[in-house]
Amino acid sequence: xxxxxxxxxxxxxxxxxxxxxxSLLQIRGLNKxxxxxxxxxxxxxxxxxxxxxxxxxxxxxxxxxxxxxxxEALCVVGESGCGKSTVARMVMGLxxxxxGEIRYAGExxxxxxxxxxxxYRKRMQMIFQNPYASLNPRMTIQQTLEEPLRLHHPDWDxxxxxxxxxxxxxxxxxxxxxxxxFGHEFSGGQRQRIAIARALAVDPEFIVADEPISxxxxxxxxxxxxxxxxxxxxxxxxxxFITHDLAVVEHFGTRVAVMYLGTVCxxxxxxxxxxxxxxxxxxxxxxxIPRLExxxxxxxxxxxxxxxxxxLPTGCVFHGRCPHANARCKQEIPVLQTQxxxxxxxxxxxxxxxx
Amino acid sequence: MNASSSALPSRWExxxxxxxxxxxxxxxxxxxSLVVFxxxxxVAVLAPWLSPMNPYDLAQIDILAxxxxxxxxxxxxxxxxxxxxxxxxDMLSTILYGARVSLIIGFGxxxxxxxxxxCFGLLAGYLGGRIDAFLMRLADIQLSFSTLMVAIIVxxxxxxxxxxxTFSAYAVPLLVLIIGLAEWPxxxxxxxxxxxxxxxxxxxxxxxxxxxxxxxIMFRHVLPNTLSPIFVISTVQIANAIIxxxxxxxxxxxxxxxxxxxxxxxxxxxxxxxxxxxxxxLIPGALLVVLVLSINLLGDWLRDVMNPRLYKG
Numbered sequence: 001x002x003x004x005x006x007x008x009x010x011x012x013x014x015x016x017x018x019x020x021x022x023s024l025l026q027i028r029g030l031n032k033x034x035x036x037x038x039x040x041x042x043x044x045x046x047x048x049x050x051x052x053x054x055x056x057x058x059x060x061x062x063x064x065x066x067x068x069x070x071x072e073a074l075c076v077v078g079e080s081g082c083g084k085s086t087v088a089r090m091v092m093g094l095x096x097x098x099x100g101e102i103r104y105a106g107e108x109x110x111x112x113x114x115x116x117x118x119x120y121r122k123r124m125q126m127i128f129q130n131p132y133a134s135l136n137p138r139m140t141i142q143q144t145l146e147e148p149l150r151l152h153h154p155d156w157d158x159x160x161x162x163x164x165x166x167x168x169x170x171x172x173x174x175x176x177x178x179x180x181x182f183g184h185e186f187s188g189g190q191r192q193r194i195a196i197a198r199a200l201a202v203d204p205e206f207i208v209a210d211e212p213i214s215x216x217x218x219x220x221x222x223x224x225x226x227x228x229x230x231x232x233x234x235x236x237x238x239x240x241f242i243t244h245d246l247a248v249v250e251h252f253g254t255r256v257a258v259m260y261l262g263t264v265c266x267x268x269x270x271x272x273x274x275x276x277x278x279x280x281x282x283x284x285x286x287x288x289i290p291r292l293e294x295x296x297x298x299x300x301x302x303x304x305x306x307x308x309x310x311x312l313p314t315g316c317v318f319h320g321r322c323p324h325a326n327a328r329c330k331q332e333i334p335v336l337q338t339q340x341x342x343x344x345x346x347x348x349x350x351x352x353x354x355x
Numbered sequence: 356m357n358a359s360s361s362a363l364p365s366r367w368e369x370x371x372x373x374x375x376x377x378x379x380x381x382x383x384x385x386x387x388s389l390v391v392f393x394x395x396x397x398v399a400v401l402a403p404w405l406s407p408m409n410p411y412d413l414a415q416i417d418i419l420a421x422x423x424x425x426x427x428x429x430x431x432x433x434x435x436x437x438x439x440x441x442x443x444x445d446m447l448s449t450i451l452y453g454a455r456v457s458l459i460i461g462f463g464x465x466x467x468x469x470x471x472x473x474c475f476g477l478l479a480g481y482l483g484g485r486i487d488a489f490l491m492r493l494a495d496i497q498l499s500f501s502t503l504m505v506a507i508i509v510x511x512x513x514x515x516x517x518x519x520x521t522f523s524a525y526a527v528p529l530l531v532l533i534i535g536l537a538e539w540p541x542x543x544x545x546x547x548x549x550x551x552x553x554x555x556x557x558x559x560x561x562x563x564x565x566x567x568x569x570x571x572i573m574f575r576h577v578l579p580n581t582l583s584p585i586f587v588i589s590t591v592q593i594a595n596a597i598i599x600x601x602x603x604x605x606x607x608x609x610x611x612x613x614x615x616x617x618x619x620x621x622x623x624x625x626x627x628x629x630x631x632x633x634x635x636x637l638i639p640g641a642l643l644v645v646l647v648l649s650i651n652l653l654g655d656w657l658r659d660v661m662n663p664r665l666y667k668g
Contacts, residue, residue, distance in 0.1 A: 198561065
């Protein structure tokens, strides 16, 4: 392993992980707040004749625990604004967590400098949502694909790099002769494949895919999804797959984590989750999938809106819209609890057997 | 796919098919401005070979032939097409050499502005936070001094400390330095604004995920995507720098009369305009107007072409 040895000594392995041997990525107690108040001078307010410092935060992520096992595809679903992408970006080190820790193969990575993170960049890569923005418009495809190789394999000669670029282009179904073209000369699906090729070029073992098909035409989505699944089989990849498309989850995911307002409310294997959703939010979410045989739809209609993440609700973040909420839900924050079939649910009603 | 479409277009073919060239072909004003500008630059660059005499060479100057009018006015000498100035220098040669000095200062000052402004703008926009606040306040402070005031103070100080001789000898680099330092915030602000827009795009995140260093992301990924506004303000800034230099020279703080730019020619002729020798001031003045106008019209056209709302290049 390329990880520095002293990092292991400095940070003891987490105590609460049950199955650390097969989990590639561990997220513990992750929190992220974004300040809304600007710099120090803008935070000063007059209140009752006194100058006070007033700070406001968006609580984007509130205590997320996740384990991603080697070789699986963990799908994270939830409506927009629930913090799916923020989790993905924190895992990749694009933003730093306010609290909590992220471990990759047992080593803590959330507090490393960009130079210390470099060996991990080769092992974990990311695919972005918008293929129209994720390729540099001033660089040719060849340059785009060569750049990560030159950085991570400074000892490779020109011939070897070109050979690798050609291989990786072939593996995503892009003609290597097109390398001298620019990103804007390709269609959305082709661009997303090039973006996938860029991620695969350094031979990673873990890929974070942030809604990689939601910006694509429906006819192209299946192609790209199949490409991702092929790559998983050939290279034994592990995915953290962010999406809001439940049909994709059913097709692609090994396990599913459902998020609501910056918290994980349920984690289960895909088949269990679709067969037997436990959390009231998951139940409402799954009931919203349109079915062909739907002549008597039984959607669970949730009242109200998602509360603002600036002033979080007390207790369970879902209690305001939950049909099963009681007094305890308004006060006590539920934690993920393992059920007898391995599903983990954060819900007082499930725990008390009311549901 | 047939053979011709799979073959890659060359750089020239790509340019010929570009929107830039297309809109240039359809814009008369831009074409005329470009021709005028290139012609002026060409004669200025080739001044030592084109001009009838060398105005810096005192041996060629005949004081008896001073204040001769241009050829279409009575009393002119066919040897001096545009007449002579008060010291007997051939106006045509002096103007060609003067345009050369003006253009050198204009381009030099803009290169310096661009160098400082682009670096500061990139750093401020990409790194943000305190560096951003510091550099932008610095830019605000710089902008609150007018170019002329900075130039007058620096020029006066240099003259006082090192004497007029030294000032004359180093007038060109000094003017480049003064005008370059006075106007860098224009670049820094423009670059910062477009860096702020670019740095949230996913290709920058992709470069960060790849593990590239900030320096490489800034110069290799972000900077090439902010070039359009840099080109546009460069044209305006070259015109501005030439005007600034002319204004400074007119005030006597620029090029010395022994080594005149267009501005100092206008100034030297200004004393004789009352006595009927209008050509010493008006001809270099007209040339200055034509030069600046052609640059500004080109800049105008470029701004329209590169406007991302009309066309995203």
